[in-house]
Amino acid sequence: MSTVPEETEPISPDPNAAMPQQATGGVPASDARVNSLGLWLRDLLISAAASVLIITFLYQPVRVEGTSMLPRLENSDRLFINKFVYHIEAIQRGDIVVFHYPLDPTKSYIKRVIALPGDRIRIDHGQVWLNGKALPESYVPAKYRDSRSMPAMVVPKGYYFMMGDHRSISSDSREFGPVERSLIYGKAVFVYWPARDAGVLN
Numbered sequence: 001m002s003t004v005p006e007e008t009e010p011i012s013p014d015p016n017a018a019m020p021q022q023a024t025g026g027v028p029a030s031d032a033r034v035n036s037l038g039l040w041l042r043d044l045l046i047s048a049a050a051s052v053l054i055i056t057f058l059y060q061p062v063r064v065e066g067t068s069m070l071p072r073l074e075n076s077d078r079l080f081i082n083k084f085v086y087h088i089e090a091i092q093r094g095d096i097v098v099f100h101y102p103l104d105p106t107k108s109y110i111k112r113v114i115a116l117p118g119d120r121i122r123i124d125h126g127q128v129w130l131n132g133k134a135l136p137e138s139y140v141p142a143k144y145r146d147s148r149s150m151p152a153m154v155v156p157k158g159y160y161f162m163m164g165d166h167r168s169i170s171s172d173s174r175e176f177g178p179v180e181r182s183l184i185y186g187k188a189v190f191v192y193w194p195a196r197d198a199g200v201l202n
Contacts, residue, residue, distance in 0.1 A: 058084050060186060062098060062108075068164035068171065069096070069110060071141060072201065078193035079201070081186030091116070091160060091181075094139075096188040096201055099162070102176050110188060111172050112139070115161035122152035123174070126167065139165050150174055160184065 064077040073079070073096075081098050091097065093113055101107040115121040120131050125147045128135040146168040155161050159178035164170025173179065188201050 111162035
């Protein structure tokens, strides 16, 4: 078994050696704490400012109220909407969007875009016909369909025809008409709560 040899001579401090510095690199502990607090506050302010910018210009969390977008979106689901995307790309059929309710702009609705400006749309006992062709809608399960009809119309320029996926209970463009582009302010992109439903919206 090996042993560590003892010192043969006592060690005494060198009177000419410099005093050891503190662990903070020579800065007093109180000043170091102040500097650390300042850096923490700076990072916090930067993070808060970044969050405000993101929420204001890019993404905004919203809560779903109601069941008109079942089965994909349930009452009280939390999701993010992209508020910037429609500044760089066009609204597409099938997009789930958030818009100010045309009859009361203080309220917001979430629906699916069914028809674009210039599209000819009619509904025959629940079947949507778009530009003369039956529209396949896999996002509307059979139990959520209804038998309502609507005469043919052409969606005006600058307007969009919206419908909820739960057709039998949805208040949508069948009632309040096409929605003006200026009222649409976000695209629903991601459900974040509850965790079981989390995921990208297609």
